[in-house]
Amino acid sequence: MPRKIILDLDTGIDDALALAYALGSPELEVIGITGTYGNVAVETGVRNALAILELFGRSDIPVYAGVPHARTRDSFEVLEISEFIHGVNGIGEAVLPEPSVQAAGGNAVDFLVQSVREHGEDLVIVPTGPSTTIAAAIEADDHFAENARIVMMGGALSVPGNVRPWAEANVNQDPEATDLLFRRSRDVTMIGLDVTLQTLLTTEETAQWRELGTAGGDFLADATDYYIRAYETTAPNLGGCGLHDPLAVAVAVDPSLVTCLDINLKVDLVGETRGRTIGDHDRLNDPVKTARVAVAVDVERFLAEFMQRLTSLAERTPARRDLVPQAADR
Numbered sequence: 001m002p003r004k005i006i007l008d009l010d011t012g013i014d015d016a017l018a019l020a021y022a023l024g025s026p027e028l029e030v031i032g033i034t035g036t037y038g039n040v041a042v043e044t045g046v047r048n049a050l051a052i053l054e055l056f057g058r059s060d061i062p063v064y065a066g067v068p069h070a071r072t073r074d075s076f077e078v079l080e081i082s083e084f085i086h087g088v089n090g091i092g093e094a095v096l097p098e099p100s101v102q103a104a105g106g107n108a109v110d111f112l113v114q115s116v117r118e119h120g121e122d123l124v125i126v127p128t129g130p131s132t133t134i135a136a137a138i139e140a141d142d143h144f145a146e147n148a149r150i151v152m153m154g155g156a157l158s159v160p161g162n163v164r165p166w167a168e169a170n171v172n173q174d175p176e177a178t179d180l181l182f183r184r185s186r187d188v189t190m191i192g193l194d195v196t197l198q199t200l201l202t203t204e205e206t207a208q209w210r211e212l213g214t215a216g217g218d219f220l221a222d223a224t225d226y227y228i229r230a231y232e233t234t235a236p237n238l239g240g241c242g243l244h245d246p247l248a249v250a251v252a253v254d255p256s257l258v259t260c261l262d263i264n265l266k267v268d269l270v271g272e273t274r275g276r277t278i279g280d281h282d283r284l285n286d287p288v289k290t291a292r293v294a295v296a297v298d299v300e301r302f303l304a305e306f307m308q309r310l311t312s313l314a315e316r317t318p319a320r321r322d323l324v325p326q327a328a329d330r
């Protein structure tokens, strides 16, 4: 029986790759997507998720719009750095047709709460953006906080942040929400920069997608090449782009890809370390640890799984449309 999964995405290039990983995993049944803000505004992220689902022939999966801004703010504006890394449209200016299916009518928080009530332990929730919508579900229902199994991309325990010296991008958007998640959830796995900056993709791999000659292969290659070019500017020492969000999905499929430290976590909320994910001093001696932080990753095995799953998914999409010859060529 495939494991049920809900993705909470700020779609985003690596969110798109995470969605593709989930769709390409026979061990998973994607029962829905909730859209958060972060790399893009909620509406743009929802639109991207719908368009990607359509590309891969999975418009049957519902997409719900989540909370549009951080808990301590009353609006959201895309940061310059997000636009630089993911493009104005969030998918590296790759062009996908307008989706023919609309976002689901219901509310993302209700969908999350109901899904945990219905599926319990058979469901895993994978947030790959700011924690705002998940925190709202925790506040809406104690049962959700007690029973939701969460594998999240966000935070940094043993390495610096990527948007500020102490803060990782997702946690930086809404530190209060991630703090609430860490304090109230009973089962959280944190896939942070400690491991995601070890899983890197290069144009050698994206060329394999382009060679497929399919619409899916072209999309994955176009979007990821944009992301790789951005990384060449912001982190040239890495030699590739970080596969942050897909690693979280991969761990939901196969936890043995990472080695974890059991720990009770919190987020610093004041001062220069605001947004830092760190052990909660007050719960240091509590024998019950509610979180696991990934501190090591089997890079080779993850990359092999990543390429196999995305390539076979892209292979099954329609052929790239034949180019119309230009007047000068005739």
Ligand code: RIB
Binding pocket: 010, 012, 013, 014, 015, 038, 039, 128, 129, 153, 162, 168, 169, 170, 244, 245
């Ligand atoms: O720090 C990496 C995270 O920030 C990823 O989820 C990426 O999509 C961006 O939102």
Ligand code: CA
Binding pocket: 009, 010, 011, 012, 014, 015, 038, 039, 128, 129, 245
């Ligand atoms: Ca993301």
